[in-house]
Amino acid sequence: MPQKKSYLKGATLGSVWTDISPVNSQAEERLGYDTQKPEPLLERIINSSSNPGDLVLDIFGGSGTTAAVAEKLGRRWITGDLGRFAIHTMRKRLLAIPNVRPFVVQNLGKYERQLWAGTEFGDGTGKQAAARQRAYVEFILKLYQAKPIHGFTWLHGLHGGRMVHVGAVDGPVTAGDVTQMAVEFKKAIGKGADAPKTNGIDVLGWDFAFELNEVSKQQAAAANIQLRFIKIPRDVMDKRAVEQNDVKFFELAALAVDTEVKKQEVTLRLKDFVIPPDDVPDDVQKAVKHWSQWIDYWAVDWDHKGDTFHNQWQTYRTRKEPKLELETTHPYAEKGEYNIMVKVIDILGNDTTKTVKVKVK
Numbered sequence: 151m152p153q154k155k156s157y158l159k160g161a162t163l164g165s166v167w168t169d170i171s172p173v174n175s176q177a178e179e180r181l182g183y184d185t186q187k188p189e190p191l192l193e194r195i196i197n198s199s200s201n202p203g204d205l206v207l208d209i210f211g212g213s214g215t216t217a218a219v220a221e222k223l224g225r226r227w228i229t230g231d232l233g234r235f236a237i238h239t240m241r242k243r244l245l246a247i248p249n250v251r252p253f254v255v256q257n258l259g260k261y262e263r264q265l266w267a268g269t270e271f272g273d274g275t276g277k278q279a280a281a282r283q284r285a286y287v288e289f290i291l292k293l294y295q296a297k298p299i300h301g302f303t304w305l306h307g308l309h310g311g312r313m314v315h316v317g318a319v320d321g322p323v324t325a326g327d328v329t330q331m332a333v334e335f336k337k338a339i340g341k342g343a344d345a346p347k348t349n350g351i352d353v354l355g356w357d358f359a360f361e362l363n364e365v366s367k368q369q370a371a372a373a374n375i376q377l378r379f380i381k382i383p384r385d386v387m388d389k390r391a392v393e394q395n396d397v398k399f400f401e402l403a404a405l406a407v408d409t410e411v412k413k414q415e416v417t418l419r420l421k422d423f424v425i426p427p428d429d430v431p432d433d434v435q436k437a438v439k440h441w442s443q444w445i446d447y448w449a450v451d452w453d454h455k456g457d458t459f460h461n462q463w464q465t466y467r468t469r470k471e472p473k474l475e476l477e478t479t480h481p482y483a484e485k486g487e488y489n490i491m492v493k494v495i496d497i498l499g500n501d502t503t504k505t506v507k508v509k510v511k
Contacts, residue, residue, distance in 0.1 A: 214240030238499030311347030317355030400426030
C-alpha cells in the first residue's frame with residue numbers, strides 16, 4: 151500500500167537538480183576545459199553514494215572533477231580518459247590539492263593503432279599472430295631504414311651499427327622491456343653478422359611509460375649501453391605519407407639539471423629542455439623563444455625510493471602566473487645519500503623524468 155514518509159529536516163532529493171550552478175567564467179575552479187562539471191555536483195553524487203575510503207571510478211575523466219572531489223572527500227579513486235590533454239589537466243589539478251596522496255599515471259595504449267594493425271597486417275592467433283607481429287615489426291624497421299635481424303625476442307633490427315627494438319602497437323615501452331633488451335644485447339655482442347657494432351640501442355615506441363626516458367637512460371649507461379628513445383610517428387598509419395617517404399622519427403625530450411649542495415641544503419636548477427618537433431604545430435614552435443617555454447610544470451621527489459613518485463615540491467604555470475620558476479632549494483634534516491627525481495611535464499602533456507644522486511654532508 152502507498153505510504154507517506156515524513157522527514158524531520160529537508161525533503162527528498164528529486165531527479166532534477168536546479169540548485170547547482172554551472173562553472174561560469176569567473177569561477178575559481180574554472181580550468182578552461184569545455185566539459186568541466188562543478189565540484190558541488192560531484193560532492194553531492196559522491197557523498198550520497200559512497201563512504202570515506204570507498205573506491206570511485208570515472209572512466210570519462212575529462213577535467214578531473216570526479217577524482218579531485220573524491221580525493222578531497224577521502225575516497226580512493228580511479229579515473230581515465232583517451233585524451234592526453236585531459237590527462238594533463240587532471241594531473242595538474244590533483245597536484246594543486248593540499249596534501250594530495252601519491253597517485254600513478256599509466257598509459258594503457260591506443261585503440262586506433264590496434265584497428266590499424268589489424269587491418270594492415272591481419273588478425274589471428276598462434277602462428278598467424280606471430281606472422282602478423284613480424285610483419286608489423288619489419289614494416290616499422292623498413293620505415294626507420296633498419297635491417298631486420300632474427301634469433302632475438304627483444305631486439306629486432308640494426309641501424310647504423312646500433313640494435314633496434316620496435317615497441318608493441320597496443321602498449322607503451324616499459325622499464326621492464328628495457329631490462330630485457332639489455333640482457334639480450336649483452337648476449338649478442340660479437341656473435342655473428344647481426345651482432346651490434348656499437349654499444350647502442352634505438353628503442354622505437356608509440357608511447358613510453360611515464361617514468362622511462364631519463365631514468366632508463368641512466369640505468370643503461372651504468373651497464374655501458376647507450377639508449378635512444380625514438381617515437382614512432384602517427385604518420386606510419388598514413389598510406390600517403392608512407393608512399394611519399396614522408397615519415398620522420400624523432401627522439402624523445404631531453405632534460406638537463408644542475409645540483410648544488412651546501413651542507414645539508416640542495417639546490418636544483420633546470421638548465422635545458424629539448425623537445426622534438428614531432429606533432430608540434432608550426433605556430434607553436436615559432437612562439438617559443440626560450441627552452442623553458444616548453445615546460446608547463448615540473449615537480450621534485452627529494453627522496454625517491456623507487457616507488458610511486460611523491461610530489462614534494464612543484465611549480466606550474468597558471469593564467470594569473472604564467473612565469474615558471476626554474477630553481478628550487480630543499481633542506482635535509484639528516485646527512486646521507488639521496489636520489490632526487492625531477493619530473494617535467496611539457497606543454498603537450500608529455501612526461502620527462504630524470505634522477506640525480508646527491509650526498510648531503
